[in-house]
Amino acid sequence: MHREAEYFDVAKPDLLLNYSPEPDGVDTATLVASLQRGDAPTVEYVVQQYAPALYRFAYYQLQDVMAAEDLVAEVMARMIGRINTFVAEEATFQAWLFRIARNLIADHYRALKRRPQVSLEGWLDREPGAEPGSDDARLDTLLTRDQLQAGLDALTEEQRQVILLHVVEGWELPQVAGLLDRSLPSVKSLYYRGVSSLKRVLLRNGLE
Amino acid sequence: MADPESQVETVFSIASQEAIEGRSIEPVLANYPEQAVEVREMLRITAAIKSMPHPELSAEALESISKRALSTLHNQQPSPIAPSRLSNKEVKTGRSYRSFLARLSPALYAAAGALAVLLVVGGVILWNAFMPQGIPGATQVSSYSGIITSIDGPKWMIGDTEVFIDSTTEIHGTPAIGAMMRCIGEELPGDRMNALEVWIEESPKVPPTVPTGPSGKWDGSGILLTITW
Numbered sequence: 481m482h483r484e485a486e487y488f489d490v491a492k493p494d495l496l497l498n499y500s501p502e503p504d505g506v507d508t509a510t511l512v513a514s515l516q517r518g519d520a521p522t523v524e525y526v527v528q529q530y531a532p533a534l535y536r537f538a539y540y541q542l543q544d545v546m547a548a549e550d551l552v553a554e555v556m557a558r559m560i561g562r563i564n565t566f567v568a569e570e571a572t573f574q575a576w577l578f579r580i581a582r583n584l585i586a587d588h589y590r591a592l593k594r595r596p597q598v599s600l601e602g603w604l605d606r607e608p609g610a611e612p613g614s615d616d617a618r619l620d621t622l623l624t625r626d627q628l629q630a631g632l633d634a635l636t637e638e639q640r641q642v643i644l645l646h647v648v649e650g651w652e653l654p655q656v657a658g659l660l661d662r663s664l665p666s667v668k669s670l671y672y673r674g675v676s677s678l679k680r681v682l683l684r685n686g687l688e
Numbered sequence: 689m690a691d692p693e694s695q696v697e698t699v700f701s702i703a704s705q706e707a708i709e710g711r712s713i714e715p716v717l718a719n720y721p722e723q724a725v726e727v728r729e730m731l732r733i734t735a736a737i738k739s740m741p742h743p744e745l746s747a748e749a750l751e752s753i754s755k756r757a758l759s760t761l762h763n764q765q766p767s768p769i770a771p772s773r774l775s776n777k778e779v780k781t782g783r784s785y786r787s788f789l790a791r792l793s794p795a796l797y798a799a800a801g802a803l804a805v806l807l808v809v810g811g812v813i814l815w816n817a818f819m820p821q822g823i824p825g826a827t828q829v830s831s832y833s834g835i836i837t838s839i840d841g842p843k844w845m846i847g848d849t850e851v852f853i854d855s856t857t858e859i860h861g862t863p864a865i866g867a868m869m870r871c872i873g874e875e876l877p878g879d880r881m882n883a884l885e886v887w888i889e890e891s892p893k894v895p896p897t898v899p900t901g902p903s904g905k906w907d908g909s910g911i912l913l914t915i916t917w
Contacts, residue, residue, distance in 0.1 A: 518761055518764070520758055520761060523754075523757050523758060523761050524754055524757075524758070526757075527750065527753055527754040527757050528750070528754070531745055531750055531753055531754075532744065532745045532750075535743065535744075535745040535749075536742050536743055536744075539743045540743070545743075548743075549745070549749045549752070549753065552745070552753055553752070553753045553756045553757070556753060556756070556757040556760070557756065557757065557760040560757060560760050560761050560764060561760070561764065624740075625740060625741070625742070625743070628737060628740065643734075643737070646704070646708070647704075647708065647734045647737045647738055648737065648738070648742060650708055652705065653701055653705070665694070665697075668697045668698060668700075668701045669694075669697050671697075671700070671701060671704070672696065672697040672700050672701070672730075675700070675730045675733055675734060676730060678733060679729070679730060679733045682733070
């Protein structure tokens with residue numbers, strides 16, 4: 481408990497505010513003001529700066545190159561169309577873009593009438609894993625992208641997004657909590673359970 | 689005291705953050721030896737995910753996305769030709785509706801200005817038309833009708849009213865004593881009128897000439913008339 485308090489309240493108190501600078505430290509107010517003026521170079525900058533991460537985020541969930549590219553393009557189009565609705569006090573610009581992406585991904589699944597992902601936690605929980613540490617050697621031999629993709633598919637949407645944003649994109653967990661509209665303890669739990677499930681799925685699927 | 693599950697979640701998140709930021713996780717794990725083995729194993733997963741090559745957006749795709757974004761930006765910005773925007777469905781949105789009104793406002797102001805000018809000019813024309821300067825004391829324009837009983841140069845008698853005719857008076861028809869006339873003109877004090885426009889509506893009513901002579905049968909030009917008194 482002491483360690484947790486130190487981590488969140490003393491060592492990095494700003495984490496609780498759910499804010500951090502944009503990726504390259506650009507001033508959000510200036511960026512948004514330029515976009516609201518319809519400044520073309522700023523739009524190009526935003527595409528160059530944020531499209532790659534949005535693409536990774538989309539690709540791992542849609543599993544289709546064209547669909548992911550289209551989604552990123554649509555995020556940018558909506559960003560331009562709705563820039564006047566952006567409120568800096570509510571989220572970073574980056575989080576705002578990813579929120580648009582999340583909504584579009586949810587729309588995509590709804591359009592496909594795809595069944596919601598079912599967590600394998602229940603199934604995994606019925607099959608007790610090996611003793612902690614016994615898989616160390618096998619874990620050192622992973623991981624291909626296909627294996628990761630298969631493992632991510634077995635997670636819930638939120639677990640998957642926590643892992644993608646925190647591990648792949650390097651977001652801090654309070655930022656992720658802000659995007660998902662979750663409390664920080666809830667996101668920590670999602671993260672832990674997501675990685676735990678992923679480990680067990682990977683070990684079963686890829687390392688047997 | 690936190691429950692074991694919550695504690696391991698916290699330890700894992702702290703250690704994971706340290707690892708992601710490139711710092712050693714051992715100081716963290718040293719404080720939680722009972723969770724260290726499990727957390728270390730899970731951190732191998734996150735480390736593997738972090739270090740593996742991830743899908744990258746191709747340069748062509750990035751350029752395409754950029755072009756599409758700029759196209760969206762271009763389509764959204766107000767066109768310099770305002771009328772072409774009137775048919776754009778975006779005027780249905782609140783923002784575009786305000787933009788539409790903003791573009792329309794100059795036209796509205798211009799129309800209102802033109803209308804004001806027309807009203808002023810029309811008023812001046814009417815004022816000049818109905819407020820002539822020729823006869824002092826002229827106060828009101830009205831119409832009048834009756835039978836012409838005398839014509840004395842510019843002064844006509846219509847019943848008891850003197851109607852004055854001048855070079856500006858428009859006369860329709862041939863005036864004659866006994867003819868029915870209608871006119872519009874300026875009322876003057878004392879049953880007088882300064883005529884602006886006159887219409888002669890009927891031919892003069894000539895009193896019949898009563899023949900004189902004995903009653904009986906008259907034969908003229910092959911027509912036989914029987915006169916009785």
